[in-house]
Amino acid sequence: MLQTIPAPKIDAFLPPRRILMGPGPSDVHPQVLAAQARPTVGHLDPLFIGMMDELKQLLQYAFQTQNDMTLAVSAPGSAGMETCFVNLLEPGDTVIVCRNGVFGERMRQNVERCGATAITVDNAWGEPVDPAAVEAALKANPQAKYLAFVHAETSTGALSDAKTLCALAQQYDCLSIVDVVTSLGGVELRVDDWGIDAIYSGSQKCLSCVPGLSPVSFSPKAVERIKARTRPVQSWFLDQSLVMSYWSGGAKRSYHHTAPVNALYALHESLRLLAGEGLEQSWQRHKQMHELLKQGLTTLGLEFVVAEPYRLPQLNSVYIPQGVDDAAVRKQLLAQYNLEIGAGLGELAGKAWRIGLMGYAARRENIALCIKALEDVLA
Ligand code: PLP
DSSP, rough: OOOOOOOOOOOOOOOOEEESSSSOOOOOHHHHHHHHSSSOOOOHHHHHHHHHHHHHHHHHHHHHHOSEEEESSOHHHHHHHHHHHHEEEEEOOOEEEEEESHHHHHHHHHHHHOOEEEEEEEOOTTSSSOOEEEEEEHOOOTOOOOEEEESSTTTTEEEEHHHHHHHHHHTTTTTEEEETTTTTTTTTOOOHTTTTTTTEOOOOOOTTTOOOOOEEEOHHHHHHHTTTOOOOOOTTOHHHHHHHHHHSSSOOOOSSSOOHHHHHHHHHHHHHHHHOOOOOHHHHHHHHHHHHHHHHHHHEEEEOOOOGOOOOOTEEEEEEETTTTTTHHHHHHHHHOOEEEEEEOGTTTTTTTEEEEOOOSSHHHHHHHHHHHHHHOOO
8 A cells, every 4th residue: 555655844944144254155145135036937938038148248247258158057166167177178188287275176076077187286275376386287298288276265265366377378278267166256357358268156155146056158269179079068967058059049048957047036136236336346345354354353363374465355264273162163153143154174174264255244244243253252
């Protein structure tokens, strides 16, 4: 006899309003949350298609690019990363991969899974990627086709010089693949001026949007490379030649997968807010808020992991003082202040806290609360 599993009795999930000052997701702007709650329409509805055209323009503004292949992958930042690698790389290709934290290593794993060879250039955790070491690797490996690096390493809080690294890639006839998951909207980024060929980000950091979408963009050179592939992209879902018939088809858009309609409303709203504030103003606000946070953290005697010139304003890693219980402090901040700060990751696990100032979270009142709460908890 067939038995039906009894229905569980579960209450509605009503999360508290936390203040998200970790490595992401960051605080979502209330207007973005409201946008997401608007009525769902069909993803081929003419009104939705009009919104998608605007979304593309807004993404081109955020990235500072005229790349036609600019869109949001319907999945988180890691899928944006994978989109770049699986579309560009073919087995046997050589890629110079810079590692100075968790996400450079994730790039290396993507390269190997594509059947390509990764030549790694390592920098210590907390340091930026060293352009001289990258140039040496490019010189020593003339067969390399790509240079891949993370602009803003969220695991440490270090900012690398994307402009110089992309210029080196061009000089040595490589295409650049750049991770801007944490940098987009938070620090200067100019895709066309810097000659970036493939780039991916995430909705959940400095864009003040809900998690789950990954803006990407490919330069005309990268598109040519994709078109000239000798074998199909191994991932059907991430194959950009298929996705583009949805994103670039205008009124003739055709079905590829069911777009996450409401999440895309949220991204549209968050990018509209960014455009309203202005990119340069947003970069400036992140910097100003970082200076304010730095003052407070320094007064508390906390030391930064990253040297001043390479510090990300939106991700502040500080060493946990000797004798302080890392998990207990974070638990207390969450329970008493509804405040989330990030734990250390990888080599910095148990050694550092990561305090995010991303997008809507980068506000004076949050900084005041964070400093006061840390002061109380550490007393
Ligand atoms: N790259 C960087 C620099 C990140 O910070 C993250 C996430 O924190 C990712 C990639 C992966 O993004 P997601 O967690 O959205 O898959």
